[in-house]
Amino acid sequence: MSDHKTMTLTLIVWRQKDASDPGKFETYTAKNITEHHSFLEMLDVVNEDLILAGKEPIAFDHDCREGICGMCSQIINGAAHGGQERTTVCQLHMRKFKDGDTIYIEPWRARAFPIIKDLVVDRTALDTIVQAGAYVSCHTGGVPDGNAILIPKPIADESMDAAECIGCGACVAGCPNGAAMLFTGAKVSQFAVLPQGKGEAVTRVKALVKTMKECGFGNCTNHYECQAACPKGINVKFIARMNREFIKAQFA
Amino acid sequence: MILDGKCPTGPIQQTWDKHRFDLKLVNPANKRKYNVIVVGTGLAGGAAAASLGELGYNVQAFCYQDSPRRAHSIAAQGGINAAKNYPNDGDSIYRLFYDTIKGGDFRAREADVWRLAQVSNNIIDQCVAQGVPFARDYAGYLDNRSFGGAQVSRTFYARGQTGQQLLLGAYTALSRQINAGTVKMYNRREMLDLVVVDGVARGITVRNLITGEIESYAADAVCLATGGYVNVFYLSTNAMGCSVTAIWKAHKKGAFFANPCYTQIHPTCIPQAGDYQSKLTLMSESLRNDGRCWVPKKKEDCGKHPNEIPEDARDYYLERKYPSFGNLAPRDIASRAAKEACDDGRGVGPGGRGVYLDFAASIKRVGQPKIAERYGNLFEMYEKITDEDGYKRPMRMYPAPHYSMGGLWVDYNLMSNIPGLFVLGEANFSVHGANRLGASALMQGLADGYFVIPYTIGGYLAGIKDPGTIKADHPEFRKAEDDVKSSVNKYLSINGKKTTSEFMRELGSLMWENCGMARTKESLESNLQKIPALREEFWKNVKVSGTGADFNQQLENAGRTADFLEFAELMCRDALHRNESCGGHFREEYQELGEAQRDDVNYCYVGAWEYKGVGKEPELHKEPLKFDNVHLAIRSYK
Amino acid sequence: MQLFTTSIGKKILMAITGLCLVLFAVIHLIGNTTIFGWIPGGVNAYAHHLHAFPPMVYAFRAVMLVIAAVHIYYGIQLTVENRDCRQQAYAVKATKKTTFASENMIWTGLILLIFIVFHLLHFTAKMVPGMELVMDPHGTVDVFAMIVSAFKNIIIAVVYVGAMATLFLHISHGIQSLFQTFGITSDKSMPTIVKAGTVVALVLFLGYVSVPLSIFLNILK
């Protein structure tokens, strides 16, 4: 451990006042950063300096700071969440950088995610997809006992693999086409494998796929960049499953 | 005033069923004439909004994040309790009820806790029906884990992400209602005031966090499910945006604040690495099954590499002090023991704020692969944050603020003393008494949202004969909007020299040092001096940049900080008045042989405070607690 | 019908037509290799058999034309939409999984389109200036002689080899991609499918270039 050693970094950050502003890169210096700072804490330090200097701090989304809420969203040197495997920006630590590094920081870029300010984007399109039918239409109350329908472990695990998605949108930001296939594929799959979700499998996949387009997401050309960008390692096999469910639905 | 919780009487087993029958109903055709506001979309709010929407009410739901799915409930790791007795190990509704009352150190209402235990089973069924992928065995049956404070295996879980999966279940149910048009969702809106008209809750004032606009929403009932307030310590395991704001604003409008001093400190969190640190990360309690807690016996050894400190120079303090429970002593006890060791100058790591959690013995006994199988993801998370390998050198741990048992006072119907204002989940003073057992907050949130509020709110609304008469253009709404606007302008105009985070850090350290894991009359009194001074400084010297007319996170923080600065005083006051130690509230003066000493003769009540003005002494109201089904007893873990 | 309106639907059309085109390429390659004389009468006999029943020929051409048209139409449409959905590139390019082939499908596709037009003018319509056409006594073209004389020209040979390389790029991504589009991949089978796709593309490439190459190098005369 080297608590006394600090780093100085050059940050080239996207600044944009609001959705209508064209935006541009600005350069900042981050001083006195230790390897224990998380990336967001590094930005906190820069922001404190900016505030005290009477300038506008860099706006960025964050909340839990432990990799589960899916709020944080930054492109660091071209990679969503900084490109470390299974790591959100809030979990990224400065020990992954060297003194003197230059770091480019940008917002998610996709037509479906308009920029609100600086690094903050509007991801309600993901909610819209879920609202279109990524649920089981059960009522509150009046449901059978939890053990009434058995779900063997491999199936429960498969569903959980898909359900781990934190809805961050890195898959969209990482996809060269701005497609939401990984997110939507995970939603379709989580329910499609479970007995509870099978009843609505046909209407669900049709509605979700239709909504994806209406929300302005792009089309998949199987680049698999989404999986590489995903901080939860959601597998593109769920895109394949969605395609399969979609084909099945055409015959149903 | 003596408060009445309006608990039904009679045999406890029948209280909830009887009460449900007694509640008035709203005619299905009339339900859509009633507007209900739900602030917060965590487990409590999300489940409530979805269920109320489904019943046919006209619901408006709010959260400060960009999506209802991101509420802090998402972070819960361990699991959720239910009295299913699937493992056939002797669990029952009665046992869950008993464990919760006892775990809460006899500071919760019996009837509420009974109801919680009773509906716990419905929660699991509900979540399964929604498609929550709980852990299962190969035959397909639901799997259970054991958790602290219970001798049965009753905890249901979904890997290390139970809260996430439960919240996603509630969120999908909510999404379904949004699609159906029964719920209108307002994201990125922060509630900044409660609107009370003629003593009745009628709506809220919010700031649109994108445009900065101040908006008003009117309704026939308002439900607050805005989570806990432990960010008053600045560093906690809570998300950055968690605040006391919503319930504090309601408190200022007349809602009583109950037991604010009851806060839970979780013993195993990754210690703070530096001053810049923004939050603390929890490591599951389960680690203490195989890890041994120790600190060096001698202060001089603290700087050494832990593996160079010989066995006989180590102090396995939990095993020494609590031979029968050892490393599995309950949360409050384990936290205090760690703090004691560090205060004694024997803490390890940066700032001497850490104890070792050592797996060497277990690795030697069962092998590293076995340990990795049990806790692999936690070791990974630890390494990501600290860059240290927990298999090779002991992990460093330190207690951190984690949960608030206190909150707005509510009666058995979850309604506060303001008619029409309901409070759900962690935001109310709840069923946990002075200490919450693991895996029971998720249970409470969902119980409130799915199975309590849908009934009790009907009982209230049925009494309103003219739904929708008060609209958002009523003068009280104008007044609330003007108040909010003027405080926004105030923050922006001060233009001082300190940022909001500097104030939060200062407040946090005051609270942690003087009103944290251990409190004394002196420490609390000193806080009651220092907090008002800090608050005064805030209003003179805070620096908030930007404008009020757009997305401005500084402004958001300023509002939350201002509220914490007021709330902190109440918390200290409550801690000072409660001359006993119980659960999460440990007063050093009140202990017997190093253990918490409860005073059932004088303090067996809920302390609910009424607001009288900033800096003015609030008025204490008491709701006496009666124990007819569980006998008051002393907890011992020696 | 969602097949024509949704993004996955269109992708499936791309995959169906792409698969047909690949199958055509495989059969065409097998046909072409008759030039090495592994059926009696070589490529001339093959060409003769193929054209023996004209209605079949035209029906087949019509089907292929529709397939190609659908493939091209949706290929262009999807690409245009995708550009629109991600208008701005990041300051640093840090993609991990994309390949040159996957990023340039539209360009390799359009080059193939140009090539096919040229190729049809060349060997089907036989309208490319400077072609030496040898007729046999029945008045049909000696296909063997036509091909051999064509690839003696270095420019023609290079154009064809270049086109084949483009084809390789296009289908090396295309083949594995269509499996994913049809949803018949899993995390276990995926790496194998990706490899197999590349191998098939490579075999096609080598098979096709063997003709111009062996002619140019005078192995085939």
Ligand SMILES: Cc1cc2nc3c(=O)[nH]c(=O)nc-3n(C[C@H](O)[C@H](O)[C@H](O)COP(=O)(O)OP(=O)(O)OC[C@H]3O[C@@H](n4cnc5c(N)ncnc54)[C@H](O)[C@@H]3O)c2cc1C
């Ligand atoms: C790290 C961690 C692990 C935990 N693990 C467990 C566990 O294993 N088992 C267990 O039972 N419990 C656990 N808990 C506790 C449990 O997660 C919480 O107590 C519970 O989820 C709280 O739910 P809630 O619905 O009351 O509030 P929250 O989930 O906090 O939701 C609050 C909501 O209110 C909104 N809100 C807040 N203020 C405002 C405002 N002013 N305006 C508008 N909206 C607002 C937010 O947007 C959010 O939607 C854990 C807690 C933490 C921090």
Ligand code: HEM
């Ligand atoms: C070196 C490689 C190639 C050679 C030597 C070759 C040769 C030929 C010949 C001789 C014909 C005319 C057959 C006839 O009319 O009797 C032909 C037709 C054709 N070729 Fe090729 N070809 C090659 C590559 C390709 C490729 C890569 C494609 C496209 C994928 C292609 C597509 C076609 C088509 C569409 C026809 C027209 C078929 C018809 O008459 O309907 N060719 N080719």
Ligand code: HEM
């Ligand atoms: C004639 C001009 C052509 C154009 C403009 C074109 C364009 C495209 C485009 C844009 C794609 C989508 C990219 C993607 O999904 O990754 C594509 C996919 C594909 N193309 Fe072509 N192409 C052409 C010719 C061909 C030919 C001649 C073949 C085969 C010999 C072919 C086979 C394929 C295959 C197999 C796919 C993959 C389909 C899928 O992803 O499911 N294409 N093409």
Ligand code: SF4
């Ligand atoms: S699939 Fe992965 S990248 Fe996409 S939203 Fe979910 S967690 Fe984020």
Ligand code: F3S
């Ligand atoms: S990166 Fe994009 S192209 Fe498809 S496979 Fe992933 S959505």
Ligand code: FES
């Ligand atoms: S801030 Fe919650 S995932 Fe990063």
